[in-house]
Amino acid sequence: MKPFQYVYPKDIKAVPKILAEAGQTALLYAGGTDALARMKEGVSQPDVVVNLKEISGFSLIRSDKKGLSIGAGTLLADVVESEEAQDYPGLVEAVKAVGTIQLRNMGTIGGNLCQRPRCWYYRSARFDCLRKGGETCFAIYGDNKYHCIIGGNPCFIVHPSDVAPMLIALDATIEILGLKGSRWVKAEEFYVTPQQDPYNETILKSDEVVTSVHIPAQAKSLKSHYVKFRERDSFDFAMVSVAIVASISDNTLSNVRIAYGGVAPKPWRATRAEKALEGTNATEQQILDAATGEFAQAEPLEQNEYKVIMAKNLLKRAIRELRQG
């Protein structure tokens, strides 16, 4: 691993300044579970590593009438165990689905949202892939079992976060701090497709850092649920996952919000499926039709057509369990 300077910013406001001056050579570091792995592999070679862990106020969970605020530096384990988060069951399920107990004891919610893709071509220093500034996405003709089925091109990663789809379903906003000050964006608008930007997964500019997440208070009638399908059930990244929020009254679904993980280069808001299910009883056939409509534009690669089928079936499971829950 390349040697680096380790910087302890005196406060959060110092972070954009450090980033602006260090430019591409700086790396934000909180839990480190992703960043350190990339540094070992040589995929990230920062000269300056900015330690966010000890910045005061960066780790906190607060709940009030307006909703739930979580500092970006909050450990995933602390979210799972916090009393405040229990009012958002889907959030707790999604956070608990991340990694392992050990990783959740180390990783932060901000880091989970900003983690880099797990594509093995991206992760290997031996492949000068498109996302790293090369000319080729090796997934197109390579091993692409775990790659995206929709929204890809020219790069076919999937976004690996479990938390992000749930935040989108919960209509959360993300607070970003840069040189010009703070801004808030919808979780959904935080992420970009490779067409928009093949080198980054988020809208974060080089001087910016995620500082907190806010989930609006949910109406009592709203339920939330996260379903994750893994090849290995003990711990793994999602092959496909579904985050769903909806009200169910007399068997009718309303205020439906659905976001998928594991299918696209960004957490995939399934607006077509939402519209198709809104106000319906969501029978098996209706769910299947809704998901079929959502993935009508899917363009699976050679080894991942199974994800289209899985995405449809997982939506059925998500709604069935949402009803039971």
Added chain:
Amino acid sequence: MSEEKKHDGLSRRSFLKGVGGGVVGTAVLTSSRRTSAAEQYGDVVGPDAVEITLNVNGQKRTLTVDPRVTLLDALRDQLSLTGSKRVCNKGQCGACTLICNGRTVLACSMLAIDADGADVETIEGLKTGDQLHPVQEEFIKNDALQCGFCTPGFIMSSVALLRKNPSPSMEEIKYAVSGNLCRCGTYPHVFKAVHDAAQAMKKGG
């Protein structure tokens, strides 16, 4: 701006910084490299080695590490505590699991410098005198290992579980060790060992 002004009292970082330039003896070199803007906005250590102190298994241990050295490598290479295993070295197997400030973490996936001042418990610290920890005893009795490489990680996860929950159900046991992989597939014996250890610890008071 005076450097001292940034440091309130004896913070850990002012300590780290102090030894970074002084003890290592590369103050001239580093200060030229440290003209980076980062210095204006915070404390900076590295890339040269810095001195850190870990409270390892109840003993204060001081060592000198590059900021890039992982906690696992520092323990194994500098303190000869080789019980925590370096297997995948990327947070995917659990063999380096240890307990840091009361929580299980992966030593391969954290920097040693971030453990400065922390309480670190490794497999070496579990026994009392010559007496193995009940979890270790039960792993032996239940034949809960084959090659044994994953065992320290499993045991640390199990010990952390039993501290929080002295009477875990089988489901809770399975969940507690779900972040540890055993390629020999000894899982059923591991679950039984943890279950038996919980019983033994209750009897032992």
